[in-house]
Amino acid sequence: MTLSPPPVSASDTANQPSSIDAGHWPDVARQPRASVIRTAVARTMVDRAFARLPLRIVTPLDDRPRIATADGPATMPTLTLHDPRSFYQRIGEDGLIGFGESYMADEWDSDNLVELLTVLARHVDDLVPAPLRRLRRLWVHSRPLLDRNSLDGARQNIHRHYDLSNDLFALFLDPSLTYSSAVFDSLPASSADLMAAQHRKIDQLLDLAQVGPGTRLLEIGTGWGELALRAAARGARVRTVTLSEEQQALATERIRTAGFADRVNVELRDYRQLRGQYDAVVSVEMIEAVGHEYWPAYCATLRRLLSPGGRAVLQAITMPHDRMLATSRTHTWISKYIFPGGLIPSREAIAQHSAAAGLDIVHDTGYADHYAETLRLWREKFLSEGEAVHALGFDHVFRRMWELYLAYSEAGFRAGYLDVRQLVLTATGMQGAEGWV
Numbered sequence: 001m002t003l004s005p006p007p008v009s010a011s012d013t014a015n016q017p018s019s020i021d022a023g024h025w026p027d028v029a030r031q032p033r034a035s036v037i038r039t040a041v042a043r044t045m046v047d048r049a050f051a052r053l054p055l056r057i058v059t060p061l062d063d064r065p066r067i068a069t070a071d072g073p074a075t076m077p078t079l080t081l082h083d084p085r086s087f088y089q090r091i092g093e094d095g096l097i098g099f100g101e102s103y104m105a106d107e108w109d110s111d112n113l114v115e116l117l118t119v120l121a122r123h124v125d126d127l128v129p130a131p132l133r134r135l136r137r138l139w140v141h142s143r144p145l146l147d148r149n150s151l152d153g154a155r156q157n158i159h160r161h162y163d164l165s166n167d168l169f170a171l172f173l174d175p176s177l178t179y180s181s182a183v184f185d186s187l188p189a190s191s192a193d194l195m196a197a198q199h200r201k202i203d204q205l206l207d208l209a210q211v212g213p214g215t216r217l218l219e220i221g222t223g224w225g226e227l228a229l230r231a232a233a234r235g236a237r238v239r240t241v242t243l244s245e246e247q248q249a250l251a252t253e254r255i256r257t258a259g260f261a262d263r264v265n266v267e268l269r270d271y272r273q274l275r276g277q278y279d280a281v282v283s284v285e286m287i288e289a290v291g292h293e294y295w296p297a298y299c300a301t302l303r304r305l306l307s308p309g310g311r312a313v314l315q316a317i318t319m320p321h322d323r324m325l326a327t328s329r330t331h332t333w334i335s336k337y338i339f340p341g342g343l344i345p346s347r348e349a350i351a352q353h354s355a356a357a358g359l360d361i362v363h364d365t366g367y368a369d370h371y372a373e374t375l376r377l378w379r380e381k382f383l384s385e386g387e388a389v390h391a392l393g394f395d396h397v398f399r400r401m402w403e404l405y406l407a408y409s410e411a412g413f414r415a416g417y418l419d420v421r422q423l424v425l426t427a428t429g430m431q432g433a434e435g436w437v
């Protein structure tokens with residue numbers, strides 16, 4: 001499916017859903033088609049899972065909330081089922097994809113969406129009792145072959161997310177337009193801290209890459225150009241590549257306006273097509289979009305492009321290795337609606353593919369709490385800009401989808417299910433380890 005904004009009807013306001021555009025959201029608009037048996041099995045599995053967790057479940061017929069776990073805290077999040085029948089049918093048909101589509105269709109809600117999803121993420125490995133786990137294969141869908149990141153496929157996958165609208169991203173990102181984890185001076189933080197925290201993150205990466213006057217720097221994944229700008233301000237000569245036409249256009253304009261057009265070249269190019277030698281290669285939260293089939297090519301490209309003594313510096317989201325292996329075989333709600341073709345790697349996978357390419361990890365530091373805070377600030381800003389998002393042409397279903405995506409991601413970091421790492425890679429044998437945190 002395409003994620004470009006659908007036409008907005010006159011009846012669609014920023015706060016009220018209209019009838020769902022079936023042409024744009026076919027699997028959300030249609031009634032779920034699970035059989036009675038599959039729905040019953042799904043309901044049994046879901047109810048048993050919820051019964052073990054600190055949640056309150058409310059349905060339209062409840063006189064009072066049903067407490068899923070009697071000894072849970074008084075502030076347990078509530079899951080309110082507006083349409084229990086469709087909720088269980090969607091899960092019966094498509095598992096966790098159905099769970100997400102049910103939220104997009106306004107069939108359930110929560111008084112604390114992040115906390116609800118955090119509870120689920122903390123118990124992701126034991127949500128289903130052991131005797132029923134063999135039934136999970138009934139809901140596992142293979143990833144579509146068309147989502148693979150071939151040269152053509154990668155461009156289409158990037159287009160579906162990053163070319164939505166520069167104006168949309170500008171509504172919830174800080175003025176630097178940095179769409180990756182910040183590193184804060186202290187936590188918790190406020191929106192006023194975000195831009196400085198993004199600059200702190202970028203400066204850390206540039207310091208790790210030893211970028212200074214005359215450095216030949218390659219950036220794989222331009223974003224909207226802030227890292228290239230700060231590297232150019234240090235006196236580096238920067239080549240930065242992206243597959244997003246929207247990002248290339250705005251990054252080029254920002255660089256020209258800042259007076260660094262003579263030092264920075266922004267290209268619309270796939271990393272596999274790059275040639276040359278660079279003192280440093282920096283790539284921020286790009287490896288997640290590569291797809292696991294192409295991690296060997298990505299790491300081999302890093303090694304091939306590094307000049308003798310050069311450094312590759314990555315910022316990468318990671319997940320536990322066993323969960324990564326399971327997810328790599330599964331079509332998920334995130335891969336269907338948010339990041340087609342992508343997969344979050346494990347630290348072990350990065351180390352394995354780096355070593356195979358002739359690279360050693362000599363520095364590795366994590367910032368999971370900082371990403372959770374970054375996502376909280378993005379989500380709160382996005383929700384506060386509902387009218388503006390609507391004015392850009394994004395309908396109610398899109399806004400529900402984007403809210404769930406930001407909340408789901410934040411919950412993953414708060415639960416410890418996800419991490420974000422800053423890593424330095426050098427050619428094998430070039431130098432010793434700098435430190436692991």
